[in-house]
Amino acid sequence: MIKILTTKSNVIKFLQITPLLFTLLFVFSCKQEKKTNPLNTSTVYYAGDIITMVGDSPQYAEAVVVKEGKIEFIGTTNEAMRIAGEGHQAIDLKGKTMVPGFIDGHAHFASFSGQAIGAKILPPPDAGAKNIPELIKILKDWNTPENRELTGWIFGMGFDDSVLEEKRFPTKHDLDKVSTEFPIMIIHISGHFAVVNTKGLEALNITAETKNPEGGIIRRENKNEPNGVLEELAAIPYYTKVLSPSSIEAANKFFESGQEMALSYGYTTAHEGRAMIENHNMLANAANTGKLKLDVVSYIDYMFVDTLMKTDWNSKTYKNHYRIAGMKLTLDGSPQGRTAWRTQPYLIPPDGAKEGYLGYPAIPSDSVVESLYEKAFKNNWQIITHANGDAAMDQMIRSLNKITKKHENINRRNVLIHGQYIREDQLDSFKDLDIIASLFPLHTYYWGDWHKQIIGDSLGNKISPTRTALNKGLKLTIHTDAPVALPNLMRMIGISVERKSRSGKTIGADEKLTPYEALQAITIWSAFQHFEDHNKGTLEKGKLADMVILDKNPLKVSEEKIKDIIVVETIKEGISVYKK
8 A cells, every 4th residue: 555644745746746647546546446256157248249140131239248158148248248247248349250160061070189299291382292202301300209209100191192292102112212111101281191201001910912992002013012091981981090198198188289289270169070989989088088179060081870879979969069969971982183073074084093983982882872861861860971973972972862762761960071072963962952051162272273184164163052052042161071181161252252272263253152152151050961050050149159250350350361260269168268
């Protein structure tokens, strides 16, 4: 306490104090009056662009009141302050933008850690692997004892043969230049191919005598020797073996790195789009130990549904932020990797393929596909289906037409995942089958130029036809498919609006979304896809306080600037889980 003696000299001195002191005393007294009450758990966010995402056109609110993890009020600032009560916490957005928490339409959350922690072998602008010598250098630099201890392998995710200057896949001979002592695996940006070195082939026991599995190819060279490139089901089953952490410490580092990456891009609900035993167990363990800071919804690979769909995790409600929502079926491969199953030949076949190559199915037999859909429909499981080529989508439509004649098809919210080479007549069929189309317009940037080379200019403009899907009345979401691409949801929104390729060409100008539609596709529309629109996807009273704060408003900046908008803060059920 400051004591002032009331002598004549002291009074004179006090009156001579500059007006600044009075200003400071006033500010101090105001702060004392606005001190928060620890018994009042309400928080008011105000003084920014708060986009509610309610309705088909943008609606703004002045303030949001959050209490006990839910939105208590949204409306005017004066009313928000009154409802929040005396002693609430007030957070000034300072002109920044608030939107509902982001919900990716499809990704592989359990694999975010591999992208976050492995060698950064993505091409520019995401990393520096523009050619094979640079890729080798990145792997060499990553090859430290500390990094190898994580899994026992040298690994990286995201190389892209369509962007590498050599326009080819690396082989075991390239990777042997990194190491002949330790096994190496690098995973293609599509997630549908891997390349291993000679030591890696030995570790996986792949030899000249190893036969191609159904739905996969081991690429060969002289005398049938594997050249290190593994396609589809010759590669994918090995991912969990190679990328499994070797210790509890490594597992914690993996998980925390992946989760932090998701939160930094505004995820409040993440999607694990192909859960198998290992990655399900990892997510269930994270839930049981209280490590999940966001919701994770899993779809179980069809090969494991008989085991995992019978667990308590299969539920409409979350247990410690994790649940199983349904089944995943994969019918073909990657369009940019040219394993998507088409009805027309690729103009440029992949290495080792003959002219007239169409790609190939993951499950050649329609009867097997029908039996899998039958199982899902009988058990009332939501089913999401990966299909990229139009032949794969024909198979999907044929099979579903048979099954929906036998079972009720109301509010199942089954989903087409990707649909890159979808035809207009197939969009009509999916509308009739009440299928949600979760499309992947990030392709227009990353591979738009490449698609035009491998399927032709006209068809290349029709990849990810988001506008046509909406015009035909389909329910739509969009997705990153991360770690195929970085889980940068603002970049996805920007590219969905702009549809510019790496070279700056517009890929299908007629298929652009508006900024508001693109936001809907990762908020309320995606919440609907996951049966969660009752408590997520919009900022409304009673819904979860899942929110993202952006440095700029995507509805107000020019379309070319949307992709560069940064997530400043991610809030899950009223708790700040990430701040930049």
